[in-house]
Structures are given as C-alpha cells and as structure tokens.
Amino acid sequence: MKKFFTILGILILVLVFVGTAVFLFNKSKEKPVVYETSSPFITDIIQKTVATGKVIPRKEVNVTSQVSGVVDQLFVDAGDTVAKGDIIAKISLAPNMIALNNAESQLESAKISLSNAERELERQKNLKAQRLVSESEYNKFLLDFELKKERVKSAENNLLLIREGSTLQSDLVSNIIKATSDGMILQIPNKEGAFIVESSTFGSGTTVATLADMNDMIFEGMVDEAEVGKIREGMELLLDIGALDSEPFQAELEYISPKGQQDQGTIKFQIRAAVKLQDQVFLRANYSANADIVLDKREQVLAINEGNLIFEEGAHFVDVETAPQQFERRQVETGLSDGINIEIVSGLVESDKIKQL
Structure with a gap:
C-alpha cells in the first residue's frame, strides 16, 4: 500500500512538471503581429499660424x-x-x-x-x-x-x-x-x-x-515673434468667433506692427486685418476671435497621415503592403504639411496601402 502511494505521488509530480513546462512553452510563443493599414487620400492641406485678438470697428x-x-x-x-x-x-x-x-x-x-x-x-x-x-x-x-x-x-x-x-x-x-x-x-x-x-x-x-461705423470692421490681435517673420500684408485670415456658430469670417491682413511688445514673458507683434462681413450675421464690437493666418495652401492633393512617415538619412519612406501583412519600404517625395497630414508629391498612388505606425 505504501508503495502505491509513493508511485502515485511521483506521477502527480511528473504531471505537474510536464503541465508547467507546456504552459510556459505556449506562453513564450509570440503571437503574430497584425499591422493595420491605411490608404492615401485626397484633401486640402493648409499651413497656418494662429493669432488671438478681437473684432472692433475701424472708426x-x-x-x-x-x-x-x-x-x-x-x-x-x-x-x-x-x-x-x-x-x-x-x-x-x-x-x-x-x-x-x-x-x-x-x-x-x-x-x-x-x-x-x-x-x-x-x-x-x-x-x-x-x-x-x-x-x-x-x-x-x-x-x-x-x-x-x-x-x-x-x-x-x-x-x-x-x-x-x-x-x-x-x-x-x-x-x-x-x-x-x-x-x-x-x-x-x-x-x-x-x-x-x-x-x-x-x-x-x-x-x-x-x-x-459697424460696416467697416477689423480684427486686431497679437502674433508671436517666432511666427511674425512668416506672414506679410495681403495674406488671408480665417476668423473663428467663439460667440457665433456661423462659418469662419474671411479677412485680409493689412498691417503688421514694426515694433514688438512684451506679453507674459514673450515678445508679440500687433496685426490688423480687414474683415469681410456676412450679410446674414451681425458682427458686434469687441467679439473675441482667433485668426488662422494661412501661410500656404494646397487644394485637392494626395496626402497621408504624417505619423506614418519614416525618416532615414534625410529622406522620407513609407512601408507599402505588397501582399497580406507583407511590406516593402518605398521612398516618397513630400510637400506641404499642416502638422497632421502631409502632401505626397510622388511615390504613392491612391490605391496603395501603407503600414500605420
């Protein structure tokens, strides 16, 4: 009887050891990585900077x-x-x-x-x-x-x-x-x-x-010194007025101050832009507004998410899917970026699928 229990204990220990080994072996096996893909798309790329200020009458x-x-x-x-x-x-x-x-x-x-x-x-x-x-x-x-x-x-x-x-x-x-x-x-x-x-x-x-005169309104705001060198008179502005649910107002930049002033520890420059009024919306004096100053613009161009670009030795690459979950690295020529999407000048077509990084 004593011999039986001894053999049973040994069998149990062997089973526990084998089970543990199998469990650890299965756990150590890596699951295959499935990469998500996306395709290039057609969109407008607008590069802009933001100025804060208010809308006031000119006179x-x-x-x-x-x-x-x-x-x-x-x-x-x-x-x-x-x-x-x-x-x-x-x-x-x-x-x-x-x-x-x-x-x-x-x-x-x-x-x-x-x-x-x-x-x-x-x-x-x-x-x-x-x-x-x-x-x-x-x-x-x-x-x-x-x-x-x-x-x-x-x-x-x-x-x-x-x-x-x-x-x-x-x-x-x-x-x-x-x-x-x-x-x-x-x-x-x-x-x-x-x-x-x-x-x-x-x-x-x-x-x-x-x-x-409420028929002649201007936007008056401040631009950081890091951005003022990129703007010039005649540029287009898009005014987003928080108090209104209407479409953004268009404005044309007409003045950039030649002298900066200190504001909360940074140097800022005053700008002024003529606002193009909308017939159906009454624009009140001293509305606060954010102005998107359009630095450059591309309409209806091929683009991808900038986060999917790979930078190597000063060149731009993407991983293009050639077969299911198989990719090859391809160099592309890029254009204008708005910080989220970037223009693809050459190297991709709209039907390609690229790896999401």
Missing part, C-alpha cells in the same frame, strides 16, 4: 460736450443708427458762477457806456443842427455810439451763452449734443441726470456717447 468716436452741466434728455439709445448732425442729447447748463457774474457785470457796464454815448450823441446832434460842430466831429460821436451799441449786443450774447448755451443771432446751440459722424451708437455711459464736464484744451471731457 470709433467718443462724442463729448462743449459745455458742463447735467444730461437733461437723451434722444438715442445703444444700438440706434444715426447720421452726422442727428441730435444725441440735450444738456442743462450748470454755468460757472464766476463767469456768470463777470458776464452780468460786463453787460451792465456796456449798457451804462451806451446810455452815456446816446446822451452825448443827442447833444452833438443839436449842436450840429445849430451848425456849431462840423460833420466830421459829429460822425466821431455817431461811430462811438454804434460801437457801444455793438458792445451791448456782444455782452448780451455772452451772457446768453453762459446761461442757455445759445445766442439770439445764431442757430447754433452749445448745449445740444449732435453726432459727429454716421454710425451706430455703441454706448451711452451717462444717463439722464448725470453731471458731465466740458471738453477743453486741458482734457477731453466726459463722453456722452460712443458711436462707430
């Missing part, structure tokens, strides 16, 4: 007041279209008290001088009638009287300008704010009741309204 104007005061009435709102000369707002004047007092004083002084000149002229007129003074002497007093009368009118107009913003003889009113050009009202920063300061040689004054 944007801040309309200010020539007088200080309180906004009494607004005749337009943001989004309204106006023509040059249209009334935007009316200002209730808040005159400077010193200037007002001086103007009133000048008017009273001018009236006193006129009254005195009138009495003297009347006296000279009586003397002339009695032939006691000559015609030339009388004319001197008449001239002085006319000058004093004109001085009174001037003082009255000056006082009216300070009080009401207009004169008796002129249709111009200084407290009526008018549009200085055609365009759309973009912003009215001060509402009715707000106090505004007049524009002068010492400052631009308070903005009453901002208007712009």
